[in-house]
Amino acid sequence: MTEPHPLLKVKDVTKSYFEDGKEFKILDLIRFELAEQDFVCVVGPSGSGKSTLLRILVGLEKPTSGEVLFEGQPIRADNPQVAMVFQSFALFPWLTVTQNVELGLEAQNVPLPARQARARKFIDAVGLTGFENAFPRELSGGMKQRVGIARALAIEPLLLCMDEPFSSLDPLTAQNLRDEILQLWSDPQLPPKAVLMVTHSIEEAVYLADRVIVLSSRPGRMVAELVIDLPRPRNRKEPEFYGWVDEIYSLIV
Amino acid sequence: MRGRRRALRFVAGILVFAGIVAAIASPQAALKALQLPLFALFSTSRMVAAYLIGLVFAIAYGHTAATNRRAALIMLPILDVLQSIPILAFFPAALLFFVVTFQGSAIGIEFAVVFLIFTSMAWNMAFGVYESLTTIPQDLEAAGSSFGLTGWLRFRLLEFPAAIPKLVYNSILSWTNGWFFLVASEVFQVGSSKFARPGLGAFIADAGRNGDVASIAVGLGVLAAVVLALDFFVWRPLSVWSERFRMDTASGRELAKVPRYEPFRWMPRFPAVRRTIIARAHPATQAYHRASVRLDRAYASHPNVVRDVRVVDLGLFVIVLLLVVTTGLIGLGQLFLRPLPPEAVGLPWAALLSFSRLLLSYGIALGWTIPVAVVLGESERVSRYLTPALEIFASLPATALLPVILGFSLAVVGSTGGAAQLAAILIGLFSMQWYLLFNLVAGVRSIPQDLREAARSFGLRGRPYWRRLLLPAMTPSLLTGSITAWGAGWNALIVSEYIEYAQRPYTVTGLGSLINQAVLVTGDTEVLLLTILTMIVVVLAMNKLLWRPLLKRAAIRYRLEV
DSSP: OOOOOEEEEEEEEEEEEEETTEEEEEEEEEEEEEETTOEEEEEOOTTSOHHHHHHHHTTSSOOSEEEEEETTEEOOTTOTTEEEEOTTOOOOTTSOHHHHHTHHHHHTTOOHHHHHHHHHHHHHHTTOTTOTTOOGGGSOHHHHHHHHHHHHHHTOOSEEEEESTTTTSOHHHHHHHHHHHHHHHHOTTSSOSEEEEEESOHHHHHHHOSEEEEEOSSSEEEEEEEEOOOOSSOOTTSHHHHHHHHHHHHHHO | OHHHHHHHHHHHHHHHHHHHHHHHHOHHHHHHHTTHHHHHHHHHHHHHHHHHHHHHHHHHHHHHHHHOHHHHHHHHHHHHHHHHSOGGGGHHHHHHHHHHHTTTOHHHHHHHHHHHHHHHHHHHHHHHHHHHHHTSOHHHHHHHHHTTOOHHHHIIIIIHHHHHHHHHHHHHHHHHHHHHHHHHHSEEEETTEEEEOSSHHHHHHHHHHTTOHHHHHHHHHHHHHHHHHHIIIIIHHHHHHHGGGOOOTTTOOOOSOOOOOOTTTTOTTOHHHHHHHHHHHHHHHHHHHHHHHHHHHHHHHOTTHHHHHHHHHHHHHHHHHHHHHHHHHHHHHHHHHSOOOGGGGGHHHHHHHHHHHHHHHHHHHHHHHHHHHHHHHHOHHHHHHHHHHHHHHHHSOGGGGHHHHHHHHHHHOSSHHHHHHHHHHHHHHHHHHHHHHHHHHHHHHTSOHHHHHHHHHTTOOHHHHIIIIIHHHHHHHHHHHHHHHHHHHHHHHHHHSEEEETTEEEEOSSHHHHHHIIIIIIOOHHHHHHHHHHHHHHHHHHIIIIIHHHHHHHHHHSOOOO
């Protein structure tokens, strides 16, 4: 077997804010790598700077020091190989489901017919057929996040970044969406090749990821990087599953 | 909707009645009234021209201030001052400038009128754009960036839609302000020369000057009809449509169901007209889409164009700013280097008198609007019957009511001086009260149902109900209403303290009449400038020392957090 193709290199990323001449360190020397086929979760308590870390990893913010490389190049926010899913969904309230899904394609100047075909494909993939012309405010929370996921997948990214994508959904909907994300990730026909997700739910991380990066709080430091080798599909009731959850829990507290 | 239709029918009734009365009372006036539709068209065109310029200005200014932090440092304070100074005081100067520039031709006066209306419309819209752009939720902004929205595409898909709700809301306010200024500006006298452009405002003002009651009534009727018709056919549909652009997904709070917008849905009575308009508009919307796509492409191939345009834009702005500031400073220097004219001694006294009259108007306005707002806000039934009637009265700008108010004052008070005093206070009242009323009603309506029910279940009634729920909940809207009302009040001074009615002037001592004296009678620019300066100082002091601190405290204590 060949070595998986590396995608993302995070090199000693540190982030500080300065207020009244004082330095407040948010993130301290974060370093890890992510390759194709990876599903990595970053967990940490609130105040560990995990959302800031994700914003830096996708290029929305600059690190104070260190660097983030995507396929060997410094990351840029508008990189079409990286797509983002938000906790608050971040759908444009004045655009329909289709128009929202087409957003990234429109920015890439994909011609209209191709754009519409691709949007339809991913709206189908997340199970929203029939809601193409609905506006976000007419959808439930779970459906809104499906739009968010379809919008991210539509640009056919190599890497899908998700910022607590399920934490504002009810538990049942969240579980359904988790399984769907796993399915998309493992389907070689569909993007993405790799997933990077930030979450505060340890169980969620153990359920989804094959690697978990644990952050401490204030400043966010890497406490551990664990390889979860449980077979899939994973069962939350098994003692091995709880063994992992307990281990991560003890690392954070 | 039923109330609206009733209101329209009511207006139509008034119009017909006024027409009949006028035709019987004076056939000559009736003949003159035949020109009114044309006058209405002229006046509306001026409003539209000023509004479109204001809109472009507001978007450019607000966008630059929101996206360029360094530019915002100077742009925001300027906007703040422009918004709070009584613009009407500058009109004579602006008029002279345009008339001289265009060598006395009618075009110059038109420019002056449109410019004046523009200055009454643009600032709050620019603030609205700025506020909308700076309050776009962080995630939405991030989504835009990470999906590659830049330049024109970003403006079209993210920034402009995000600004629409506040832009529409402020447009309605601006439009109301515009009518006030339009009526005041269509006829203007500087020294012995009189400038007039045909329009509704000029018609009413002339009628007042001649004491022609029938023409006044007809003119007011037409004005009310135009204002209400535009409100009904343009602003209300627009404000329903703008709901679609509200950011409520971020807060997670479910708002009331917003009706899906369908083009020209609000023309149910004229299906044929509606179909035609949609059919006609289709090529235009198609063209817009094509142009958009082309612009997107053009932008993609020249990514620096937008930045270059912005740089040129900013450069021009800085140059104009420098010019204005230097001429202003030179003017001020000249003003204060010379010995002050003897009239300067009277300025504080005049300011005090003007302020006292406005305070009285404000007090009366508060006295009636607070209880009425509570009744309107609490009772759906009363509101349905009363609101249309109130909207008709509110549609008439105070400047148009000058002759009516003075006639009324003369009838009530015997003495000329007393009538002038009463008229000045009443005009102040009429320019202030509607801002208070409509803001307060919105405040009462915004009280969450939970709070009302909690109050009821704990048996709060009468005084405690007012003290613990109604008044605190109304405080923020009372403040915003008061600030707008005082702004209108200061502007009203210019027209309320010096009124020509039936061929003779009625004046009271005050800043407004000093300005009018200087412009109309003495032509003394020094006194004019000093008076304007005094007024600006008083207004800015009131904003900084009274309203700002109050607003800040209210924002902390009385906000109904959701």
